[in-house]
Amino acid sequence: MISKKAKYALKALLYLAKQHDRGLVLISEIATAERIPRKFLEAILVDLKVQQIVQSTRGKNGGYTLVKDPAQISVGNVIRMIDGPLAPVHCVSHLYYKKCDECVDESTCEIRLLMKRVRDATCDILDTTYLADFSKVTALMVEEEANQI
Amino acid sequence: MISKKAKYALKALLYLAKQHDRGLVLISEIATAERIPRKFLEAILVDLKVQQIVQSTRGKNGGYTLVKDPAQISVGNVIRMIDGPLAPVHCVSHLYYKKCDECVDESTCEIRLLMKRVRDATCDILDTTYLADFSKVTALMVEEEANQI
DNA sequence: CAAATCTCTATAGATGAAGTAGACAAATAA
DNA sequence: TTATTTGTCTACTTCATCTATAGAGATTTG
Numbered sequence: 001m002i003s004k005k006a007k008y009a010l011k012a013l014l015y016l017a018k019q020h021d022r023g024l025v026l027i028s029e030i031a032t033a034e035r036i037p038r039k040f041l042e043a044i045l046v047d048l049k050v051q052q053i054v055q056s057t058r059g060k061n062g063g064y065t066l067v068k069d070p071a072q073i074s075v076g077n078v079i080r081m082i083d084g085p086l087a088p089v090h091c092v093s094h095l096y097y098k099k100c101d102e103c104v105d106e107s108t109c110e111i112r113l114l115m116k117r118v119r120d121a122t123c124d125i126l127d128t129t130y131l132a133d134f135s136k137v138t139a140l141m142v143e144e145e146a147n148q149i
Numbered sequence: 150m151i152s153k154k155a156k157y158a159l160k161a162l163l164y165l166a167k168q169h170d171r172g173l174v175l176i177s178e179i180a181t182a183e184r185i186p187r188k189f190l191e192a193i194l195v196d197l198k199v200q201q202i203v204q205s206t207r208g209k210n211g212g213y214t215l216v217k218d219p220a221q222i223s224v225g226n227v228i229r230m231i232d233g234p235l236a237p238v239h240c241v242s243h244l245y246y247k248k249c250d251e252c253v254d255e256s257t258c259e260i261r262l263l264m265k266r267v268r269d270a271t272c273d274i275l276d277t278t279y280l281a282d283f284s285k286v287t288a289l290m291v292e293e294e295a296n297q298i
Numbered sequence: 299c300a301a302a303t304c305t306c307t308a309t310a311g312a313t314g315a316a317g318t319a320g321a322c323a324a325a326t327a328a
Numbered sequence: 329t330t331a332t333t334t335g336t337c338t339a340c341t342t343c344a345t346c347t348a349t350a351g352a353g354a355t356t357t358g
Contacts, residue, residue, distance in 0.1 A: 002237045002264075003346065007249070010260055027304070035251040040348055046305075058304045059356025075263060088151045100156070102184040110283040111159055114224065114274070115151075121270040125263070134259040152315065176335070189317055195336075207335045208325025 006082040008036045009044050013078060016054065017070035017131040024056075024063030044082070051081045069132070076126035086126060087119035155231040157185045158193050162227060165203065166219035166280040173205075173212030193231070200230045218281070225275035235275060236268035 011034040019025050027045060031038040045064055048054045053073060056064045066073070076086060080095065087093035091100050092115050103109055160183040168174050176194060180187040194213055197203045202222060205213045215222070225235060229244065236242035240249050241264045252258055 001234065001239075004348095005346075007238065007260065008251075011251075014259070026302095035253065037348060039350080042304075043348090056304060057356080058302095058354075060302045061357065062303045062355085064304090085150065089156065090150075102157075102160075104184065110163070111156065114278055117274050118271055121274060122267055125266050125270060129263055154315075186317060188319080191335075192317090205335060206325080207323070207333090209333045210326070211324085211334045213335090 002079055003083050005040070005044060006079045008034070008041060009048060009082050010075065010078055011036065012041060012044065013048070013053065013066070013073065013131055014134060016064060016066045017073075017134075020066055020070060024061065024065050026063045030064070047082065048078075053078070053081070071130050071132035073131045074127050075129045075131070076123060079126065086122050087115065089115045092116040092119045151228055152232050154189070154193060155228045157183070157190060158197060158231050159224065159227055161185065161190060161193065162197070162202065162215070162222065162280055163283060165213060165215045166222075166283075169215055169219060173210065173214050175212045179213070196231065197227075202227070202230070220279050220281035222280045223276050224278045224280070225272060228275065235271050236264065238264045241265040241268045 012030050015030050015034055016025060027042055028038055030036065031041045036044075045054060045056070049056060052067055054064050055067045056062065079086060085093040085096040087096070089100065089112065090096060090098040091103065091106060091109075091112055099106060100109075100112075103112075106112060161179050164179050164183055165174055176191055177187060179185065180190045185193075194203060194205070198205060201216055203213050204216045205211065228235060234242040234245040236245070238249065238261065239245060239247035240252065240255060240258075240261055248255060249258075249261075252261075255261060
């Protein structure tokens, strides 16, 4: 299970992706639109700022915006930033690898081999899906492009 | 991430599967062999007993044994018994379905569609892998069959 | 300066994970 | 019957994490 925090982060980023060319977006606008507790969202956006996914401006007319292209922010990385490893056990994680305390011999652990398949299947999906791949986003972007002609 | 409890449950069941035809196995034997805290394992085995995966006998010469055939106990079900849903979000779980609090329209939620793919991929692996599928177990069973001739 | 925004620090309640302790009940064997 | 072995049950602890909330502070604009 991913945390609510990670889900909120995804929703917020998706919202920012939709508004990508409208400049800065208010925290409170995102919170209202996506029904995320405002103060909680603040904390999430700070995390995402530290990770250099978003940037912000203070003061009047301030707000948040994406730093990177929505086509370069993968869902997998967003979840990792908030929740940590996607793998079901630490011992099959690439980025958060840690040996199991109780494991006698990792190289022959059958559970590990099975969990590695789960990890790979999960990462195959989440690491190849980017914010820009969500159809609403792309549909909206196509619309906007059309409007710009 | 699955819990340690679920991992311990799997290891204990796998151990019981290996000893399947040797009758009752002591909690303390499993605990020592798999390096699981003994008292914690007790609690886990009670859970598995409630779920009718194992059965036990008290008193001298007592112990635990599997109730079902190792070829009929899937890893997915074991994890579900201990940890609950395999799905990354409740709203794509079959057995533990629950609507997301903040979701405006589930039918068009893009995150949901993506997570459904993750759930399906995970379940495809874990619900089709049974205790008997672990090679050590099967190898040992083959050996034992040979010895019985 | 006043208003609008983000920022930082602190706190808090609920929940669950992981584990421990100890008395209790049942089966068996001497 | 009694001692021993083994699982059972209840309760508790400790610690961490999740999900927030409150409020003062810093910054920018008009």
